[in-house]
Each structure stands twice: as structure tokens, then as C-alpha cells.
Amino acid sequence: MNMTRPLLALILVLALALPARAGSFGSSALLHGLWTEAQLAGTPADRVVTKPWSKDPDLTPPARLDPLRRLEPVPANLRGVVRRVDPARGERLVALTFDLCERASNVSGYQNEIINFLRAHRIPATFFAGGKWMRSHPEKAMQLMADPLFELGNHSWTHANMAIVDDAEVARQVLWTQAQYELLREELGKRAAARGLAKDMAAVPESLRLFRLPYGRNAAHTLDLLAAMGLPVIQWDALGEWNDGSGAPEKSVAHALKSVRPGSIILMHANAVPKNTQLVVPLLAAALEKQGYRCVTVSDLLLSGPVETVQDGYFEKPGDNVQYDTLFLGGGTLHPRPAEPKTP
Numbered sequence: 526m527n528m529t530r531p532l533l534a535l536i537l538v539l540a541l542a543l544p545a546r547a548g549s550f551g552s553s554a555l556l557h558g559l560w561t562e563a564q565l566a567g568t569p570a571d572r573v574v575t576k577p578w579s580k581d582p583d584l585t586p587p588a589r590l591d592p593l594r595r596l597e598p599v600p601a602n603l604r605g606v607v608r609r610v611d612p613a614r615g616e617r618l619v620a621l622t623f624d625l626c627e628r629a630s631n632v633s634g635y636q637n638e639i640i641n642f643l644r645a646h647r648i649p650a651t652f653f654a655g656g657k658w659m660r661s662h663p664e665k666a667m668q669l670m671a672d673p674l675f676e677l678g679n680h681s682w683t684h685a686n687m688a689i690v691d692d693a694e695v696a697r698q699v700l701w702t703q704a705q706y707e708l709l710r711e712e713l714g715k716r717a718a719a720r721g722l723a724k725d726m727a728a729v730p731e732s733l734r735l736f737r738l739p740y741g742r743n744a745a746h747t748l749d750l751l752a753a754m755g756l757p758v759i760q761w762d763a764l765g766e767w768n769d770g771s772g773a774p775e776k777s778v779a780h781a782l783k784s785v786r787p788g789s790i791i792l793m794h795a796n797a798v799p800k801n802t803q804l805v806v807p808l809l810a811a812a813l814e815k816q817g818y819r820c821v822t823v824s825d826l827l828l829s830g831p832v833e834t835v836q837d838g839y840f841e842k843p844g845d846n847v848q849y850d851t852l853f854l855g856g857g858t859l860h861p862r863p864a865e866p867k868t869p
């Protein structure tokens with residue numbers, strides 16, 4: 526009896542039954558081969574955020590201006606500003622996302638308690654890293670790159686407001702960040718090779734393949750520029766850090782859960798700028814699990830069904846972020862300058 530056909534049918538059934546995978550984002554052998562548990566866990570120094578304007582703004586470019594790799598333009602089905610996905614069969618998937626924003630006017634931190642929690646509980650997440658942040662936190666950036674749980678995306682070089690800067694600046698902000706990622710991946714590759722782990726580098730993506738708009742701001746034309754550079758724009762439909770002034774993490778969780786539904790993308794930060802996100806994450810993860818949700822990376826979420834898009838980014842309601850066009854200086858890349866102390 527010819528067994529080939531039933532075998533092929535079985536393989537087909539299995540392939541259809543398995544969820545589509547976006548590919549891998551790292552390797553456990555790499556992560557644990559290059560860093561000790563203590564190095565991965567980090568120290569309180571990781572969480573230091575320097576004072577804005579404590580020194581002159583850092584406007585220096587990365588060591589490589591142009592990425593070696595360019596991406597294919599974004600396919601039509603992923604154009605626009607993605608706020609959520611509509612998973613097939615209503616599958617209860619959500620994506621936790623953490624921005625690692627850093628402007629030119631200071632150095633932000635790395636909230637190691639968040640990453641340590643996610644690692645301990647095997648919760649996948651997506652980090653949108655600023656290029657300058659990756660340069661000022663190379664070890665942390667490489668650890669996130671190496672970790673198979675975590676996906677990285679591009680969050681511009683110094684947090685430029687894409688609604689108000691010119692096209693050349695949009696390109697610099699995006700491509701410098703792509704180039705910085707490549708530089709760190711090359712360094713990771715050298716270390717991997719020195720430990721006999723070169724083959725594990727195949728699991729680390731060669732380029733960042735997602736983009737998040739700083740301040741959620743864009744001009745209509747920004748989306749065309751980003752699509753041409755091959756980067757789908759991923760925003761959110763739920764805020765994980767809503768603050769009523771009390772700082773109570775339970776309030777943030779309750780607020781987030783009002784918006785969360787299958788396919789939601791949840792916005793948070795891991796740059797230690799918001800002060801209680803590390804308290805929100807365990808409560809939110811527990812609440813999501815209780816409601817039957819499973820956390821996946823953004824790329825895996827995008828494979829689960831059609832995306833829901835808008836044409837302009839925002840926090841909760843269209844236009845609720847326009848104040849950022851004037852709040853920050855230098856096209857969004859600088860904090861407001863503190864008032865000069867009065868001389869008597």
C-alpha cells in the first residue's frame with residue numbers, strides 16, 4: 526500500500542492546525558551563552574534616567590549612517606496606522622508592547638524589573654527601541670535581540686515627531702536606527718562566533734521590521750515614506766499606563782482592560798520614564814491570563830488575521846496627541862528647556 530498520500534495529508538492537516546509563525550527572534554543558547562543570569566537580571570543602575578539638558582543635547586549620528594540592508598516596500602494589507610488585529614475565529618491573542626524612547630536631550634533607562642518579570646513568566650513582548658537608546662544601552666539592546674521571547678521594532682533615532690519634521694529627517698530618524706541595529710547585531714555575531722554559537726545568529730532578524738511613531742504623530746505622507754522603507758506602522762488600541770494621578774497600578778490595569786479585546790496591542794514603556802509600569806505589568810499579565818488571553822509578539826499577532834488601520838496615530842481618540850507638536854522642541858527630539866535660574 527502506498528503510504529505517501531496519507532502521510533502528505535497528515536502533514537497538511539498538521540500544518541493547517543499549527544498557528545502561523547512569524548519566525549524566530551533569537552536563541553536561548555545565544556542569550557544564556559553570552560550572559561550570566563546576574564548580567565541579564567541587571568542592577569538598579571539600569572533604571573537611571575538622566576536629567577534633560579544635564580549636558581548638551583547629543584545630536585551625533587550612529588557610526589554607520591545607512592543600513593546595509595534595505596527592506597521590500599510594505600504590502601498593501603499592512604499600510605496605514607495599525608491599531609489592532611482581528612484574529613481569525615476570535616482567538617484571544619494580545620500583544621504587549623514597550624517603547625524604549627530616548628530624545629537627544631537626555632539618556633533614558635532600562636526598566637529591568639519588567640524584562641525580568643517577562644522572562645521569568647515566559648511572556649513574549651515587542652520592544653520599540655529608539656536608535657540612540659540602542660547606542661546608549663548596547664548590552665541591554667543585544668540581550669533583547671538575542672532573547673527568543675522578544676521582538677524589536679524601530680522607534681526612530683531621537684523620538685522625532687513625524688508630523689512636523691521634513692522628509693529628509695524622517696529618513697534619517699528611521700535609517701540611522703536601522704543602521705544602529707545592524708551594528709549591534711554584528712557585535713552580537715562576533716561574540717557568538719567567539720563562543721562557537723555563530724549558527725544561532727540565524728535566529729536573530731537581520732533588520733528591524735516594524736515601526737512605531739513617536740507621540741503617535743504622523744503626516745499623511747509619513748505613511749508613504751515608511752511604507753517605502755519597508756516598515757509597517759504599529760500603534761495600539763489599549764493604554765497600559767493610564768494614570769489618574771494616584772499612581773495606583775490597579776487603576777492602570779482596570780483602564781487597559783476596558784479597551785482590551787482579541788487582537789489588541791497594548792502600549793507601555795520599558796525606558797524607566799513612567800514610574801510604575803513595573804508594577805502594572807504583573808497585574809496586567811495576571812488579569813489577561815485570567816480572561817483567557819495569550820500574549821504574542823506583534824509579528825505573530827499580524828499573522829493571526831486582518832489588521833485594523835487608521836490614517837493618523839492617536840492615544841485613545843483621534844487628535845488627542847496634537848499637543849505634542851508644540852510641547853517638545855527640535856522637531857520632537859528635545860525636552861522643553863528648563864527655565865534659567867533667576868540671578869539675584
Ligand SMILES: [Zn+2]
Nearest residue numbers: 624626739740
Ligand atoms: Zn516613544
